[in-house]
Amino acid sequence: EIVLTQSPATLSVSPGEGATLSCRASQSVVSNLAWYQQKPGQAPRLLIYGASTRATGTPARFTGSGYGTDFTLTISSLQSDDFALYYCQHDNNWPRYTFGQGTKLEIK
Amino acid sequence: QLQLQESGPGLVRPSETLSLTCTASGGSISSSNYYWGWIRQPPGKGLEWIGNIHYSGSTYYNPSLTSRVTMSVDTSKNQFSLNLTSVTAADTSVYYCARGRFYYGTDVWGQGTTVTVSS
Numbered sequence: 001e002i003v004l005t006q007s008p009a010t011l012s013v014s015p016g017e018g019a020t021l022s023c024r025a026s027q028s029v030v031s032n033l034a035w036y037q038q039k040p041g042q043a044p045r046l047l048i049y050g051a052s053t054r055a056t057g058t059p060a061r062f063t064g065s066g067y068g069t070d071f072t073l074t075i076s077s078l079q080s081d082d083f084a085l086y087y088c089q090h091d092n093n094w095p096r097y098t099f100g101q102g103t104k105l106e107i108k
Numbered sequence: 109q110l111q112l113q114e115s116g117p118g119l120v121r122p123s124e125t126l127s128l129t130c131t132a133s134g135g136s137i138s139s140s141n142y143y144w145g146w147i148r149q150p151p152g153k154g155l156e157w158i159g160n161i162h163y164s165g166s167t168y169y170n171p172s173l174t175s176r177v178t179m180s181v182d183t184s185k186n187q188f189s190l191n192l193t194s195v196t197a198a199d200t201s202v203y204y205c206a207r208g209r210f211y212y213g214t215d216v217w218g219q220g221t222t223v224t225v226s227s
Contacts, residue, residue: 001171031211032210032211034213034214036155036213036214038155042219043204043206043217043218043219043220044155044204044214044217045217046213046214046215048213049211049212049213049215050211050212055213055215087154087155089155089213089214091208091210091211091213094210094211095143095160095162095166095168095208095210096157096160096168096170097157097208098157099154099155099156099157100154101154102154102155
């Protein structure tokens with residue numbers, strides 16, 4: 001089973017600054033990686049798929065990158081709406097998949 | 109636009125079976141490209157994939173839950189369902205149904221339904 005490890009667990013950033021979230025896979029998932037945003041009381045929302053492709057409606061300030069085992073979600077110029085939980089997910093063993101444990105992006 | 113809605117009891121007694129249904133509207137679940145899944149989230153914790161089902165009936169389960177999970181699909185009602193047997197307090201979670209496609213992520217989610225296991 002491929003394990004996804006996200007870091008840091010919590011990231012404190014001021015509005016207007018940028019943030020970098022990491023997701024590392026225990027073995028290669030090629031580019032079969034997605035990122036999700038979850039706000040309190042809401043279902044997760046797909047942000048990025050294929051490691052770097054923005055889903056419909058994802059703002060351009062969200063950028064996904066990486067290949068193989070190391071992936072990054074970069075958010076430039078953070079807005080108040082961006083402070084949330086973020087999860088990565090791989091589907092390299094589709095139709096099975098797993099999630100990382102999440103990163104909480106909080107206001108500094 | 110496809111929407112998904114979970115339904116089922118909000119309270120289940122320990123050792124009993126948790127049963128949930130997801131109803132799709134605004135689109136058909138009879139698409140070869142997609143799998144229909146269940147994901148859960150215990151209070152204050154992360155997301156756990158439970159399983160996926162194809163409209164043809166093919167199922168894939170999380171190895172940690174496979175002995176207790178059964179999923180089914182009813183294309184005539186545009187629904188798919190989850191049964192989780194022998195529940196304990198550890199199964200208390202928000203349960204989401206969702207649509208997924210290889211490489212393209214899980215792009216449509218239900219709003220989630222809270223299930224509490226308690227006597």
